Amino acid sequence: MFDTMTLTKVLGAFCGALLIYLLGAWAAESLYHTGPKGKGEGYAKQAYTIEVEGNDSSAEAEVEDGPSLEELLxxxxxxxxxxVYSKCKACHKVNAGENATGPYLYGVVGRAVGSVEGYGYSGNLVAVADTWTPENLDGFLANPKGFAPGTKMTFSGLKKATDxxxxxxxxxxxDD
Structure with missing residues (x-):
């Protein structure tokens, strides 16, 4: 049936194909790797980050014990x-009618919640507030997802009441 030479050639071809497959997989992993690189090493760095203040309980305690919103305003x-607005400008514009990832902020104080034309809101904003009063803005800016669950705003909030x-x-x- 098969002689030894033919069997050796088939086995050599199989081993060669396996070697090429393994080398190709190794090369692809080296070029396109995004997970942990090895023991003790973390993930690849994120290309774009928005820096926000940390969420520690001592900062929340300061918010509750500090001066009132009226005094701060x-x-x-x-x-x-x-x-402080520089943290917002990646997603919001201040020019009237100029939406970006988020709705424009011109005239937001005193404006009806969810009323910007041409912007598709998400979540329960209208259910939690009727107008953007300073108190409602303060609550939303402190913790957007806590104030309006389901909002698509990914910003974690401003922890400092003065900010x-x-x-x-x-x-x-x-709008003056």
Missing amino acids: AAADIEKGAK RANLIAYLDSL
């Missing part, structure tokens, strides 16, 4: 609010 600094007050004052100053 009275002492708010619009210039500092413009700097929120400064941002609300800045947004309120836009």
Whole structure:
């Protein structure tokens, strides 16, 4: 049936094909690897990140024990609010009618919730508030997903009450 030479050639072809397959898999893994690289090494770095403040319980305790929102708004600094807005500008515009990933923020203080034309809202925003009062904005900016479960806003929130007050004052100053 088969002589030894033919059997050797078939086995050699099979081993060669297996070797080429394994080398190709190794090369592809080296070029396109995105998972853990080895023991003790983490994942590949994310290409784009939005830096936000950490979520620690001591920051939440400060929020509850600090001055009231009215006092913070009275002492708010619009210039500092413009700097805090830099965390928002990746997804929001301040020009009227100019939506981005999120709705435009011009005239947001006092505006009806979910009322921007041409923007598809998600979640239960309308169910939790009627208008964007400073109090509602403060609650939403502190924890968007906690304030309006189901929202598609991925921002984790501003933990410092002074940052929120400064941002609300800045947004309120836009439509003057």
